Amino acid sequence: xxxxxxxxxxxxxxxxxxxxxxxxxxxxxxxxxxxxxxxxxxxxxxxxxxxxxxxxxxxxxxxxxxxxxxxxxxxxxxxxxxxxxxxxxxxxxxxxxxxxxxxxxxxxxxxxxxxxxxxxxxxxxxxxxxxxxxxxxxxxxxxxxxxxxxxxxxxxxxxxxxxxxxxx
Numbered sequence: 001x002x003x004x005x006x007x008x009x010x011x012x013x014x015x016x017x018x019x020x021x022x023x024x025x026x027x028x029x030x031x032x033x034x035x036x037x038x039x040x041x042x043x044x045x046x047x048x049x050x051x052x053x054x055x056x057x058x059x060x061x062x063x064x065x066x067x068x069x070x071x072x073x074x075x076x077x078x079x080x081x082x083x084x085x086x087x088x089x090x091x092x093x094x095x096x097x098x099x100x101x102x103x104x105x106x107x108x109x110x111x112x113x114x115x116x117x118x119x120x121x122x123x124x125x126x127x128x129x130x131x132x133x134x135x136x137x138x139x140x141x142x143x144x145x146x147x148x149x150x151x152x153x154x155x156x157x158x159x160x161x162x163x164x165x166x167x168x
């Protein structure tokens with residue numbers, strides 16, 4: 001049944017357009033053209049974020065950052081094993097999910113570390129990706145307060161996730 005849902009919705013959209021006397025194919029081409037323009041305009045932002053994620057993990061900078069942050073954040077209740085997930089999440093969602101998989105394999109899904117890492121992935125956003133894509137697509141050149149505010153919210157959310165996973 002689920003294999004027929006997408007074709008049924010597409011057919012319904014085409015039929016609604018025909019019923020309303022909309023030139024469906026022309027409307028589709030206009031939408032596709034606008035979509036390609038948007039994709040072209042945000043491509044540099046996407047390339048920069050993907051490069052940053054690759055450099056962070058491949059260069060060993062993530063391991064150095066985890067080592068530097070582990071002790072102070074453990075005092076705040078954040079398990080050291082969840083730090084790589086927490087630090088990758090603002091940069092790349094797919095890298096954070098890959099790191100979450102490694103964390104769950106090492107610590108287990110029901111451990112405090114596994115629960116905290118899972119909550120961090122589920123309750124936060126890929127800030128750098130989102131800011132670069134949306135601000136780039138909107139043509140915003142001066143987003144002075146957007147990134148610091150988003151990073152502060154990410155840190156507060158990560159610490160809250162660790163705290164609530166610890167007490168539950």
